[in-house]
Amino acid sequence: DACRCMVALMDTSVTGRLNSSEFIRLWNKVIIYKDIFFQTDVSRTGTLSLTELRNALVASGMRVSDDMLNLMALRYGASSGHMTLESFISLILRLDCMFSESAGSGPDQMSNRWIYVSMYT
Ligand SMILES: [Ca+2]
Structure with a gap:
């Protein structure tokens, strides 16, 4: 499921598979976010607690509200x-x-993007 999701997210040409440039883009992102994961897992448990997740998102340059953070932990966490x-x-x-x-981009592109990400991935 994680692999299928990664392919869908990077498949900007929407062909159902990754070409070499899409794959390289994905691979570089995975390496960056893997490093952030292990850097923010200060308790060395191999998982992120809510506090560690918040730090990981900040380190990734993502700003999300506390409500959104809690939702993400519910949806993606164990x-x-x-x-x-x-x-x-x-x-x-x-x-x-x-x-x-x-x-x-404008609101139209943004909502199209939202629909794409929600439905395809
Ligand atoms: Ca941890």
Whole structure:
């Protein structure tokens, strides 16, 4: 599921598969976010607590409200509320996709992007 999600998020040409430039883009992002995950997992549990998740999002340059953070922990976290690396990568790629692709575009592009990310990935 995590792999399918990653492919869908980076498949900007919407062909159902990744070409080499899409794959390289994905791979570079995965490496960056994996490093952020391990840097913010200060308790060395291999998962992110809510506080660690907040720090990881800040380190990734994402600004989200506390309500949104709690929702993300519910949706992507385990029942303990802690988040694994796979869940974190799926979540952060979605955010990355929505924030970066919608930057500088109008509300129409933004809502199209939202529908695309919600439905396809
Ligand atoms: Ca931790």
